[in-house]
Amino acid sequence: MARIGVFICHCGENISATVDCGKVAETIGKLKHVAYSTEYKYMCSDPGQTLIKEAIKEHKLTGVVVAACSPRMHEPTFRKACAEGGLNPFLCEMANLREHCSWVHEKNDLTTEKAIDIVRIQVEKVKLNSALQPIRVPVTKTAMVIGGGIAGIQSALDIANTGHKVIMIERSPSIGGHMSQLSETFPTLDCSQCILTPRMVEVAQHPNITLYTYAEVESVEGFIGNFKVKIRKKAKSLDEKTCTGCGLCTTKCPQKKIPNEFEQGMGMRPAIYIPFPQAVPNRPVIDREHCTYYIKGKCKICEIVCPTKAIRFDQPDEILELEIGAIVVATGFDIKHADFFPEYGYGKYKDIIDGLQFERLASASGPTTGAILRPSDGQVPKNIVFIACAGSRDPAKGIAYCSKICCMYTAKHAMLYKHKVHEGKAYVFYMDIRSGGKNYDEFVRRAIEEDHVNYIRGRVSTVFERDGKLIVKGVDTLLGAQPVEIVADMVVLATAGVANSGAEDLAQKLHVSYDAHKFFAEAHPKLKPIETNTAGIFLAGACQNPKDIPDSVSQASGAAVKVAGLFSQNELTREPLVAVVNRTAPPMYSTCVGCFMCQSVCPYQAIEREDFKNREGKIVKTVAKINEGLCQGCGTCVALCRSKSIDLYGYSNNQVYAEVVALLNEY
């Protein structure tokens, strides 16, 4: 007979403030089969866990229900405690009294009643739990890093330096990401490329790293330690081994009027191009969308001039199938572009640019070789206005969050301008200055006090052109919302940081959650900021939310440690909550009739056929069989099975039925 132990946690006051825990423990204690019921202030603490371990022995418990927080938080903790107390860990269930009850309801009898119900459901369920053994699976000790920005680079190098193989994939022709576009970095004003490019070269030369640029994830199957990833290597239209990267083709290409992505459209590039001089790998690709040969069927000048005959016009895309043990997602962010700000005239006036475009203007390798010049006429702007929070913290624009990096880079931009145009005037319109970080606030103060940047606290309502000048209308809220009008030569918008294009698509391929803004979601906002809800997939950098370089790098190293930890084991244990097809005595063998409808709905190809033979070796029946190594326990086959022959450990037909019945009937 079942002997269930129930442990009600107060979670300090998180639960006991709204739920009468004493009453819950008392009521549950009177239920049939409940051998022990108690309450305690912190069940997850050491004494709390000891309480469980001792009760298992003392009361000879056959099942445990811990009524505390969400099982997504502490289920592993309590299952481990049960195992240490001598009980099979899968005979432990959690009742979610905190997230699903005490935190969302007022203190009253109905809330306590709900708490009792939540515990009762789990008591009924745990009675029907079966003792299970974890499934052991091997670990493929190769990591994949998606995205070759600073976060991806850091993660890849850290993993590779622990001695494990890393495959890095990057969708553009070169690694480097947004950081390679920056001129200087805050708060030190050191040159971005100078600190980044050695890292990029290290990635390319590292014996443990295989780099695929111009490649994208096609599909991801499998699970932690055993992912099967298909990647599409887009055709670069040249033989990378033969090409020496001399760049002759790029100078001879007749098509030269393509907006340069690396220069944020502020310069032009040919159809066969190396994205920027320090690109890694330093090999050109042909942009087939704009190449004259692919459009008109003739040209081939690059092929004629190539000294090593490396051009391959007929090169197809290549699909690679890789075995991967862990994945780090480091796909970064993007910034909001044109037509998002009609009131600020972005896209309408040439001299209104965004932050990344300003970076390119200020960069020594940029279109103006570092001179701050107006895009319209190439003149030095005498008055420049920076508008912070362009789109960010603006629920009316659909972006309620703070993009975090703009306060700092706006201060940096204003400083860079003042360092280059000493007599010029710089104005910054801001909502609040958010400069939390080491030496960050000092940096902003330097811009204001030493470089005399005029900070105006207030929003800008509109920007328009009058007599060839840009008129910026705003208010100064520190002067009692007094209207301010500044005649500017150039306006820079610190536009909101947003999720990268393709983030949603990738999240769906990886089966990871993402938020309303398409940023990847972490498993827990505080305690699992690197993990995703899918085991074996980790996050690094701004794909999670806008982040500056130090934060991205820290998280990337964190993700690398998670991967290295995973790879330190030869075998992983996996929850055995898998489906099973029943077996009965011959001549029936199983209630399964062999319709194999389940095979067509299984997303993991985990359903196999099993033949039963008689003494003569003749097949008498063929039924379904679950490969437990492949099954992930979704249970779609269970709900579909017409003869009710499949069941799911942990969520069996009897269990869910018992839960429903228990919940709705008197006790």
Next chain:
Amino acid sequence: MSDFEPKVVAFVCNWCTYAGADLTGTSRIKYASNVRIIRFPCTGRIDFMLLLKAFANGADGIIVSGCHPNDCHYTSGNFHAKRRWIMFKELMDFMGIDMNRITFSWVSAAEGAKWADVVNTTVTRIRELGPYVSYKELVNKSVEEEVKNE
């Protein structure tokens, strides 16, 4: 029927709606306490016959919720659930079951506020509809008739 407290059972998937409801808690968004959550690995696991069992045992309303289309942790479970739901809904409606008592929705792990909203609207609707005794009576009657016929 002013003191009528509806019993609403929620069948939710572990990865999206259960996590979404966790987020409602973490965000301290208050909602009606009439709902009881039963956790499934995936909406694809939910056998809709269970909904009838729930009504037979006295549920006044039901919520079924999982991941948004394309977001399923198991790739396609929610699509199977949706297909099954379309068939089931038609059939149940034809058989005279009050479909206003069932809410079918998608709530992602990031939609804590939406979960509170789904629960509140469902509970308010069920409160207006009153207790669902007619189904229980119907089932009991058919059982009695069966016994009589034997």
